[in-house]
Amino acid sequence: MAETPTRPAAESHALAQRRHIPLSVYVHLPWCVRKCPYCDFNSHRLPDTLPEQAYVDALLADWQLARQDDPRPIDTVFFGGGTPSLFTAESIERILAALDRGPGLADACEITLEANPGATEHSRFADLRAAGVNRLSLGIQSLDNACLAALGRIHDADEALAAIDSAGAAGFERLNCDLMFGLPGQTLARAMHDLETVLACDPGHLSYYQLTLEPNTPFYKRPPPLPGDDVVADIFDAATERLAAAGYDQYEVSAWTRPGHGCRHNDNYWRFGDYLGIGAGAHGKCTAEDGRIVRTARQRWPTGYMQAAGRPVSITETRVLTEADARFECLLGALRRRQGLSRDDYEYRTGLSWAELLDNLGGARSNGLIDADDARLAASDRGWYYLDSILAELVPDSAD
Missing domain, CATH: 3.20.20.70 (Aldolase class I)
Structure with a gap:
């Protein structure tokens, strides 16, 4: 009988994803x-x-x-x-x-x-x-x-x-x-x-x-x-x-x-890559070793920032994205791009299923606002002018 994967194996998979x-x-x-x-x-x-x-x-x-x-x-x-x-x-x-x-x-x-x-x-x-x-x-x-x-x-x-x-x-x-x-x-x-x-x-x-x-x-x-x-x-x-x-x-x-x-x-940014932010009010988004996606923000005021920099107290916000957050935030940037979003980018950078993403975009696809197949999705020529409407369908439930 096959063994149940151990946590280190799962972490290795997440680290392999992060390298991309x-x-x-x-x-x-x-x-x-x-x-x-x-x-x-x-x-x-x-x-x-x-x-x-x-x-x-x-x-x-x-x-x-x-x-x-x-x-x-x-x-x-x-x-x-x-x-x-x-x-x-x-x-x-x-x-x-x-x-x-x-x-x-x-x-x-x-x-x-x-x-x-x-x-x-x-x-x-x-x-x-x-x-x-x-x-x-x-x-x-x-x-x-x-x-x-x-x-x-x-x-x-x-x-x-x-x-x-x-x-x-x-x-x-x-x-x-x-x-x-x-x-x-x-x-x-x-x-x-x-x-x-x-x-x-x-x-x-x-x-x-x-x-x-x-x-x-x-x-x-x-x-x-x-x-x-x-x-x-x-x-x-x-x-x-x-x-x-x-x-x-x-x-x-x-x-x-x-x-x-x-x-x-x-x-x-638009492709939902990782970035570390330093400086007063700087934001960051990074994929952790276990695959969690974490957003951070620094103290905004320069004087307070200079006093606190280098210590955890300088970080005023730490937020782990839910699956719904990750799906929405990934699309928020990707749909601004003419080339849209590739399946590889989406699955590596969110850890989520492409098929499930396409299901969530059913309304926008049926209305001709998104062109999508098994490898890539992008706003259609018509959808380019209705990005706010597309994204409104995908805003995560605050209770999620």
Whole structure:
């Protein structure tokens, strides 16, 4: 008679599964020169003196807590904020050196840093490239000075264009430009002028997304005059057509790329990969050795974070996902991708059954919103416009 599998055998299976899941690291640097009125990120106005050394010390202590001897090499690193380019290249290099000591950066590790187009930071681009950053993400947002002023940005159009030039001169072959539409006072013509001007700079990647009024922001409390829904739809349709004609592939709802320039870090989020988060308010999601999927969050306020970093008290949330949570959260990102979700990704990254997933999507499939077979599922051309409706069917029961 066959023996009942022992727990170590089950754990070995979970560990084998985990090896198929890429590991990323998110590093949060929380300060900005000024907080934008539309921003709901965990960012804070720059103090009179940036506590750079103390904060980096805290990050390194936090890293020792976060890594937990995970043997997988780090596939991507993302420095987000805030405005990470306020930090010196020496600090960025110090953080990367700590990540490389354990578990180590993969040979082709993608290392992205968000930067503000403010002129005072351009001089750091070459040093950041030398420190190991190989992908730069510029928060352009608009090239219309009236729109930039309405958004509370501290740069103007000339500084944004100069930043793009500086990134190229510094040796960045992988560049993303963030561009927003649906801005205060924006017309179709003004939005397309923004897009054409950015395309003339030929970045490899473009994040193109609509301004939304998020709760707990000044814009939400005192909304600016925004273009109507019809104008916003016209902008998006015209931009979609123009970007496709320019050779960009819309591989995610708000992400456009030339071949070979997609953001691997964000794609790992959308594909329900694992990532360790360090820094004030940073979130993480990781598959444990026993197969459980665990989400964590750090203390949000920088001062409190620096005092607690490296100790368990710095972790303010630890949540083990239920099967329903894992199914929903996996689809939440995957359905944003044009390629959708492969069976292998789903089963390795959730430990759940593909057949059961397809059963749960019965309504969306019968309504023509999802295309699915034994190997892959994705939103249909029609379903691409109804992602919220698809996901609403799958929201986990709070009692689950």
